[in-house]
């Protein structure tokens with residue numbers, strides 16, 4: 001919403017749910033009547049669908065709730081978009097891939113390892129079955145400014161560092177932390193592209209270009225808390241519990257070829273986010 005409010009030359013609405021406060025409109029995507037009424041009133045030309053249950057461990061424990069939000073509400077939105085002639089931009093994930101043969105092109109065969117990845121892929125497929133006036137944008141692990149450190153998987157590492165005197169972090173899976181403002185920029189550019197190119201449709205990917213394990217992210221963030229990175233243990237074993245892919249590097253060259261987006265440095269921007277959080281927390 002910040003990206004659109006500052007840089008988009010057109011009327012736009014943001015919707016949310018439990019944290020919605022003015023100007024964000026509260027809209028429960030699980031309530032089909034409410035969503036129907038919203039479309040009837042606003043007739044949106046472009047819709048960006050980013051709401052999801054995106055925590056793989058929560059998804060495993062609540063498959064029905066995850067499916068309702070990630071698949072059923074996506075299907076309903078696609079049907080409404082078809083009815084109202086709206087273009088749908090659906091945020092998806094690198095976890096649609098199994099992480100065994102990176103880098104992944106948009107057309108590569110998905111093979112999600114966990115329920116979260118399966119539900120996001122089912123969301124992609126539901127849209128594709130309904131109509132073709134859509135773009136899918138797959139992104140990897142996200143971070144950005146937060147209200148609380150547990151809000152993103154990246155800032156949650158910082159929370160772990162603060163709570164745990166001898167932290168151990170995963171050094172097995174390679175991830176590509178991507179700043180939400182960089183994703184927001186791509187979303188705006190995709191909307192603008194669609195407004196000038198009717199045929200702008202299909203599957204796209206956007207990713208930060210710096211590989212990090214969670215252990216390496218922890219080492220990059222440690223100095224902010226005065227923690228010596230040599231006190232952090234690198235865990236090189238594949239994780240137990242919810243299966244996760246080893247390396248889902250997403251090829252972003254389709255959008256890079258259109259001169260879209262920005263890929264900021266992780267260490268610098270994570271430290272600047274944490275400096276603000278430290279002030280809030282302390």
Ligand SMILES: NC(=O)c1ccc[n+]([C@@H]2O[C@H](COP(=O)([O-])OP(=O)(O)OC[C@H]3O[C@@H](n4cnc5c(N)ncnc54)[C@H](OP(=O)(O)O)[C@@H]3O)[C@@H](O)[C@H]2O)c1
Pocket residue numbers: 016017018019020027028029030049050051052053054069091092093094120139140141142143151152153
């Ligand atoms: N975060 C990542 O690392 C990551 C990685 C790859 C892909 N993605 C994808 O990127 C997209 C954005 O993820 P995110 O990190 O922003 O997720 P998030 O921080 O967990 O936010 C989820 C959003 O869904 C909304 N929501 C939840 N239940 C809802 C309901 N019943 N009706 C309407 N809205 C509801 C929440 O609104 P309230 O907060 O107001 O309740 C919240 O804005 C998702 O599609 C996700 O699959 C995320």
